[in-house]
Amino acid sequence: MNIRPIVLVADPLSPVALAALGSDVEVRHCDGTDRPALLAAVERADALLVRSATRVDAEVLDAASRLKFIGRAGVGLDNVDVPYATLRGVAVVNAPAANVVSAAEMTCALILASARRLLPAATALRRGRWERPRFTGVELSGKTLGVIGLGRIGTLVAERMAAFGMDIVAHDPHREGGCPDGVKLLSLQELLHRADVVTVHLPKNAETIGLIGRAELAAMKPTAVLVNVARGGIVDERALHAALVSGQISGAALDVFDREPCTESPLLELDNVTPTPHLGASTSEAQDRAGVTVVEAALQALFDRPADSLVA
Numbered sequence: 396m397n398i399r400p401i402v403l404v405a406d407p408l409s410p411v412a413l414a415a416l417g418s419d420v421e422v423r424h425c426d427g428t429d430r431p432a433l434l435a436a437v438e439r440a441d442a443l444l445v446r447s448a449t450r451v452d453a454e455v456l457d458a459a460s461r462l463k464f465i466g467r468a469g470v471g472l473d474n475v476d477v478p479y480a481t482l483r484g485v486a487v488v489n490a491p492a493a494n495v496v497s498a499a500e501m502t503c504a505l506i507l508a509s510a511r512r513l514l515p516a517a518t519a520l521r522r523g524r525w526e527r528p529r530f531t532g533v534e535l536s537g538k539t540l541g542v543i544g545l546g547r548i549g550t551l552v553a554e555r556m557a558a559f560g561m562d563i564v565a566h567d568p569h570r571e572g573g574c575p576d577g578v579k580l581l582s583l584q585e586l587l588h589r590a591d592v593v594t595v596h597l598p599k600n601a602e603t604i605g606l607i608g609r610a611e612l613a614a615m616k617p618t619a620v621l622v623n624v625a626r627g628g629i630v631d632e633r634a635l636h637a638a639l640v641s642g643q644i645s646g647a648a649l650d651v652f653d654r655e656p657c658t659e660s661p662l663l664e665l666d667n668v669t670p671t672p673h674l675g676a677s678t679s680e681a682q683d684r685a686g687v688t689v690v691e692a693a694l695q696a697l698f699d700r701p702a703d704s705l706v707a
């Protein structure tokens with residue numbers, strides 16, 4: 396009998412990616428946020444494919460005695476215990492470029508929505524209120540965008556918002572190489588003092604958790620808006636709530652939350668917050684690219700064949 400390797404898909408992947416898995420593997424599905432189901436299913440898996448919702452920690456890795464490969468169909472690896480996986484001899488592959496354009500476009504959408512107060516204006520209109528003076532916005536042209544983390548997504552956001560006439564400043568002490576034309580690197584404090592819109596594009600790790608807290612929010616202009624399309628927890632949510640309620644800053648747009656799914660939070664009740672349910676990577680193009688990238692890598696790891704010959 397020909398026994399096919401088992402690929403466990405624990406978060407929703409694009410149909411294109413699932414088709415790319417082909418027939419040389421047995422594909423199983425589980426809900427990676429259902430812990431008992433995940434622990435049971437991973438026991439027989441040779442490869443595990445996830446997005447951001449499934450937490451792949453030591454408990455999962457210890458339950459996965461056959462596992463050789465973890466594919467993270469996206470950028471952030473904060474939901475995977477990479478050091479422990481490496482210790483266990485499990486390869487971890489992500490798709491670092493697959494969704495960066497989508498995440499950047501989402502960030503720009505949130506910046507524009509915040510400047511023109513689109514969410515509260517649309518909500519009021521749906522409730523039968525035609526309130527034009529209440530929703531006077533601000534122009535972005537001539538204002539300053541502060542990018543914290545000038546990596547792939549931060550750079551794409553900077554390029555796009557420069558086309559709206561924004562001056563771009565950035566903070567990134569780890570950046571190697573030069574800075575894109577027209578972008579000025581500043582200390583975090585200088586950036587916070589100067590920016591009209593602050594946008595966060597950092598990985599979540601021990602250094603960045605809580606990086607934007609009470610003191611950093613206090614350093615921002617009272618007219619400024621904070622945008623986070625990176626990870627919840629990089630911005631201290633309690634401190635942010637207090638800053639928004641007291642008028643220390645003017646607004647926030649949040650695609651990510653400390654605990655997800657986040658359906659109850661005092662932040663969701665504020666009129667000056669534009670919240671979205673972690674949609675930065677949720678485009679068909681990004682999901683196809685991210686899914687196919689990790690499927691190709693999984694097949695290569697399982698069969699030791701060149702990826703090009705595996706995916707149609």
Ligand SMILES: NC(=O)c1ccc[n+]([C@@H]2O[C@H](COP(=O)([O-])OP(=O)(O)OC[C@H]3O[C@@H](n4cnc5c(N)ncnc54)[C@H](O)[C@@H]3O)[C@@H](O)[C@H]2O)c1
Nearest residue numbers: 470471498544545546547548567569597598624625675676
């Ligand atoms: N909302 C979404 O759906 C979505 C989609 C994609 C990525 N993301 C998140 O966005 C993050 C950034 O993605 P990326 O592709 O731009 O990553 P990247 O690695 O290309 O860029 C991150 C940048 O942050 C910088 N950095 C690291 N620590 C820093 C610090 N303490 N202060 C300032 N800068 C620091 C790095 O030098 C790097 O330039 C990912 O880690 C992921 O968590 C979210």
Ligand SMILES: O=C(O)CC[C@@H](O)C(=O)O
Nearest residue numbers: 446447448469470471676
């Ligand atoms: O598709 C997802 O689950 C979100 C992924 C995104 O946050 C990322 O880090 O790539």
